Structure formats: C-alpha cells, structure tokens
Amino acid sequence: MMGRQMKIAVVGGGPAGLRAAEIAVGGGASVALFDAKASVGRKLLVAGRGGLNLTKDEPVELFISHYQGKDDVAERWAGLIADFGPAALRSWAEALGVQTFVASTRRVYPRDLKAAPLLRRWVRQLRDAGVEFAMGHRWDGLSLLGGGVQVAFRVKGRGRTFQADAVILALGGGSWPQTGSDGAWTEIMKHLGVAVAPLEPANCGWEYAWPPPVLALCEGKPLKNIAVSAGGRVFQGELLVTEYGLEGGALYALGPTLRAMRSPVISIDFKPSFKLQELVAKMQSVRRNFLEEAGGRWRLSAAACAIIANSGKAPFASADALAAEVKGFSLDLTRSRPLAEAISSAGGVCWSELDAGLMLKKIPGVFLAGEMIDWEAPTGGYLLQGCFATATRAAKAALQWPGRSGPQDPNEGSPGRE
Numbered sequence: 001m002m003g004r005q006m007k008i009a010v011v012g013g014g015p016a017g018l019r020a021a022e023i024a025v026g027g028g029a030s031v032a033l034f035d036a037k038a039s040v041g042r043k044l045l046v047a048g049r050g051g052l053n054l055t056k057d058e059p060v061e062l063f064i065s066h067y068q069g070k071d072d073v074a075e076r077w078a079g080l081i082a083d084f085g086p087a088a089l090r091s092w093a094e095a096l097g098v099q100t101f102v103a104s105t106r107r108v109y110p111r112d113l114k115a116a117p118l119l120r121r122w123v124r125q126l127r128d129a130g131v132e133f134a135m136g137h138r139w140d141g142l143s144l145l146g147g148g149v150q151v152a153f154r155v156k157g158r159g160r161t162f163q164a165d166a167v168i169l170a171l172g173g174g175s176w177p178q179t180g181s182d183g184a185w186t187e188i189m190k191h192l193g194v195a196v197a198p199l200e201p202a203n204c205g206w207e208y209a210w211p212p213p214v215l216a217l218c219e220g221k222p223l224k225n226i227a228v229s230a231g232g233r234v235f236q237g238e239l240l241v242t243e244y245g246l247e248g249g250a251l252y253a254l255g256p257t258l259r260a261m262r263s264p265v266i267s268i269d270f271k272p273s274f275k276l277q278e279l280v281a282k283m284q285s286v287r288r289n290f291l292e293e294a295g296g297r298w299r300l301s302a303a304a305c306a307i308i309a310n311s312g313k314a315p316f317a318s319a320d321a322l323a324a325e326v327k328g329f330s331l332d333l334t335r336s337r338p339l340a341e342a343i344s345s346a347g348g349v350c351w352s353e354l355d356a357g358l359m360l361k362k363i364p365g366v367f368l369a370g371e372m373i374d375w376e377a378p379t380g381g382y383l384l385q386g387c388f389a390t391a392t393r394a395a396k397a398a399l400q401w402p403g404r405s406g407p408q409d410p411n412e413g414s415p416g417r418e
Contacts, residue, residue, distance in 0.1 A: 005030045008398055009151050009162055011139050012170035013040030014181065016370025016387040018122060020168040023395035025129045032162065033131055034153060035180065036138040041119040042179035043172065047384065048115020054093060055086040056381035057102045066382045068256050069375040070197075070351060077375075080389040086381070089388055096121045107381050141188050142167060142366065149365045166365045166398040170391060173345030173371035174199035181371065183345070193362055195350045201342035202255050202376045203383075205247030206264065207334045211310045219243055221303040226250065227272035230265065231257040236272060241303060245333065253378040255336070256346065264333040270304045270326045279326065283319035290322045291315070298326070344383050346376040357397025358390060365401055367394040 006029040010021045013035030025031040033040070047053070056063060060081060067077040090100050090108060098118045099111040110118055127133070137153040137160070144150075149167045153160045172181025183199045190196055210218070218241040227236045228250040237250035251266070258264040271279060279298055286293045291314060295305050308314065308325055316322040339345060349372055353360055358373070360366045369391035377383055 006166070006399065007032075007148075007164045008166050008168065008395075009034065009149070009164035010168045010170065011035075011137075011151065012172060012180075012370070013037065013133075013135075014043050014170060014172050014179075014370065014387070015041070015384060016172075016391040017168070017170035018126065019388050019391035020170055020367075020369050020395040020398075021126055021131050022122075022129075023392055024168070024399060025126065025131050027396070027399040029165075029399060031131045032134055032164075033126075034134045034137040034139070034151075034162070036136065037180045038135050040123060040133065040135075041115075043176055043181060044119055045115050046176055046179055051109045051113040052115040052118070053107050053109060053379070053381045053384070054100060055089045055108045055385040057086060057106045057108055060085065063382070063385075066253075066380070067375055067377050067386065069346075073351070073375060076351065077386075077389075080393055081385070084389045084392040086385060089385055092388075093118065096125065105380075139169075139171060139185060139188070141192070142363070144363065144365070149363075166367065166401045168367045168369055168391075168394050168398055169372060170369040170387075170394075171372055173348060174339045175201065175204075175342040175345045177340055181345075183339075185372070186348075189349060194353050194360060197347040197350055197374045199339060199345045199347040200259060201336045201339040202346040203252040203343035203379050204255065204339075204341060205242060205337040206245050206251060206258065206266075207337065208245035208331055209334070210241070210245070214241070214306055214310050215243065217306040218303040221301075222248075223268070223270070223301065223303055223307075225272070227269040228254060229267045229269070230254045231261060233257050239268075241307075244337065246331075247337075249379055252343070255378075256376065258333065259336070259346070264335075266331050266333060268329040268331065270300060270308075270329065271298055274298075276320075276323045276327050279323040280319045283323075286319060290319055294319075294322055294326070300326070343379060344376065345371060346374070348372050348374040350374050357400075358394040359397060359401070367398045367401075369394040 008024045008029045008031050010017050010033040021031050021033045064077045064081055093100050100108050101111055102108055137155055140152040140154050142149055142151045148163055148165045151162045151167055171185045174183030186196050221241050222238050224238045227234055235250045235253040239246045239248035282297045294300055358367050370387040
C-alpha cells in the first residue's frame with residue numbers, strides 16, 4: 001500500500017463476514033463492515049437455539065469427507081481445514097473467553113450453549129480493534145475503479161458508494177432470509193458475468209403424505225437409532241415425523257443424493273444394530289400378531305410400529321416378512337421443503353470462478369467467503385467451520401492483494417455507524 005493503510009470492505013455481517021473482518025483488521029487493514037440489517041450475527045443467533053454447534057472433534061479425513069460440491073471439493077477442503085480447522089476454532093472461541101466442550105456426539109459447543117454471549121464479545125472485540133460497522137447497507141453491485149473496487153449500496157432507498165482496495169463478499173446463501181441471507185446477490189453476480197449454481201435447500205425436511213392414522217399417533221415423535229439410505233449412501237441417526245413428512249440429521253446428510261434423484265426414495269432400517277436373521281430368531285415362538293410382538297421383542301418404538309402398521313403391507317404373514325420390512329422400509333418422498341425453511345443452502349458461485357485465495361478471477365480484488373460459494377455440508381459443526389475456514393482464507397489473501405485505491409471521494413460517503 002506504499003505506506004498507506006490498506007482499506008478493505010467486508011459485505012455481510014454473518015459468521016463469515018465477521019471472521020473476515022477480524023482477520024483483515026488483525027492484519028493491519030482499515031476495515032468497514034456493511035450489512036443490510038440493523039445488526040450483525042443474526043444467523044449465528046438462530047444457530048444458537050440449538051446450543052451453537054461450533055465444530056466437531058473427529059479425525060480430519062472424516063471431517064473433510066462431509067463437504068460436498070463440484071470441482072475437486074475434497075482437495076479444496078483439505079487445504080481450507082488445514083489452514084483453520086476444528087482445533088483452531090475452539091482456540092478462537094476460548095480466546096474470546098468462551099469455554100467449549102465436546103459432547104458425546106463429538107460435536108463442540110460453548111459451555112453455556114448460547115450464541116449471544118459469544119456474539120457480544122466478538123463484536124466488542126472487533127469494534128475495539130477498529131472495525132467500522134455500517135448497518136442498513138444493502139449491496140447493489142461493484143466495479144473496478146481507480147486501482148481499487150467501488151462498492152455500491154442502497155441505504156434507505158438512496159444510492160451510496162464506498163471505495164476500497166479489496167472487497168470481501170460474505171452475503172450468505174438463501175436459507176433463513178429473515179436473517180439477511182436472502183440470495184438476492186445471485187442476480188447481481190450473474191450480471192457481473194460470474195457463474196452461479198442455483199441456490200437449493202440443503203439440510204432441510206422432505207415431504208411425504210402420511211396416512212391420517214400415522215399423523216394422529218406420530219406427529220412430533222422421533223425415530224431414534226435408525227439408519228437411512230438412498231443411492232447407496234447410508235447415515236445413522238434419527239428423524240422426526242412432521243405434518244409434512246420427515247426431517248432430521250440422517251435425512252439432511254442425504255440431501256445431495258436425494259436432489260439428484262428423479263424420484264427421491266429413502267430406505268429406513270429401524271434396527272440397524274441387528275441382522276435380519278437375528279430379529280427373526282427373537283420371534284421363534286410367535287405364530288401371530290407379529291408386529292405387536294415385535295414392539296416388545298425388538299424394542300420398536302410406538303412411532304415405528306404405527307408407520308409399519310399403516311404401510312399397506314400389514315398384517316404380516318411371518319416374522320421373516322416383518323423383519324424384511326423393518327430392515328428396509330421404503331418411502332417415496334415428493335420434494336424438499338422450501339429454501340426459506342432450510343438450515344443452509346447448496347449452490348452459489350462456482351469454484352471455477354475463484355482462485356486459490358477465493359478471489360474472483362473476473363473481478364480482481366473481490367474475494368468470497370461462506371455460503372456464497374458452491375459447497376454444502378450436513379449439520380454437526382461442518383457449516384460454521386466452513387464459514388470460518390473460507391473467511392480466513394479470503395481475508396488473508398485480500399491482505400496480500402496489491403491493488404490500491406485513490407483518496408476517498410467525500411461524495412462517495414463513508415460507512416455509517418451501527
């Protein structure tokens with residue numbers, strides 16, 4: 001910057017944007033963070049309703065395998081997680097004064113299971129470091145100007161611009177639009193000539209028309225300790241029976257597979273820890289009322305029994321027939337729930353548009369972080385870790401960017417205070 005402090009604009013106040021601002025200001029840059037909402041971290045607070053699952057403590061090879069997408073995604077994520085992985089995220093939280101713990105599932109949470117205290121400490125630290133927060137700024141585009149990047153915003157219906165040496169866009173995906181990640185940026189990106197894969201719901205429920213007797217008995221009930229498979233992939237966990245169908249971690253992990261199927265269908269193994277013949281052996285003395293007896297002998301939940309009883313195949317003529325159904329109960333799903341209801345989204349700016357530092361090849365000086373990029377992962381700590389890792393990479397690369405903007409034009413406006 002030839003002796004002048006580098007100026008970086010971060011657009012988006014979610015976890016990825018806050019992390020990018022943190023790295024940038026820590027690297028000596030003058031940082032302004034813009035967001036369309038009145039406050040930052042809204043999606044982080046939503047995640048906090050479930051205890052704020054920060055990351056997961058598991059072998060790195062297994063951790064990386066949960067990231068999906070196109071263009072050698074495994075190789076990309078190996079590098080990103082190596083730069084900022086689960087251990088680094090835990091250390092970061094504890095440096096904020098937020099102690100963490102590893103649950104029995106290996107998921108990592110703050111000890112108080114709350115997001116608000118962490119967010120307050122984080123924002124306070126960023127302000128103390130010199131980050132300027134400009135709220136109520138809706139991103140409206142950008143252009144290369146004067147050796148830097150001019151960012152356009154709409155503020156209370158009026159246009160405003162901000163000149164920066166580098167820009168980090170962290171505008172989120174398309175889920176939970178009330179938090180600010182409404183996906184409106186996709187059209188702007190397309191207008192700029194950047195390839196964007198359509199945003200789709202990820203980590204979401206799927207619809208199935210339950211018979212009325214099943215809903216009466218099972219709505220809101222969990223199906224625990226099951227295995228769910230589709231397209232050759234199998235995940236163990238639990239599902240929740242809902243008015244519209246099913247939701248839950250075991251289903252979320254199958255999202256990419258189900259979206260790729262012309263007619264999405266899943267198979268549920270209600271007793272994955274037992275082989276079929278082991279179940280049959282437990283019923284040797286039973287000659288009738290097989291499903292009723294299986295409830296006790298196989299410890300099938302009331303919800304599982306109700307679903308099987310209303311499958312159209314009951315009553316069962318033998319224990320073998322019932323065991324086959326319990327080990328491979330098929331459900332033809334209709335469609336996923338809407339994007340607005342999803343926990344996260346798939347799709348976004350294609351990896352082929354980015355260089356190794358997550359800079360747009362077509363717009364030098366503009367870097368991307370978080371869910372704007374075309375990647376997805378199941379719940380369990382992978383989403384937040386992915387946002388932190390991509391933001392860390394983008395911000396470090398932005399600090400090394402050689403562009404330099406001219407003096408700030410007073411008519412272009414300065415960031416407003418939150």
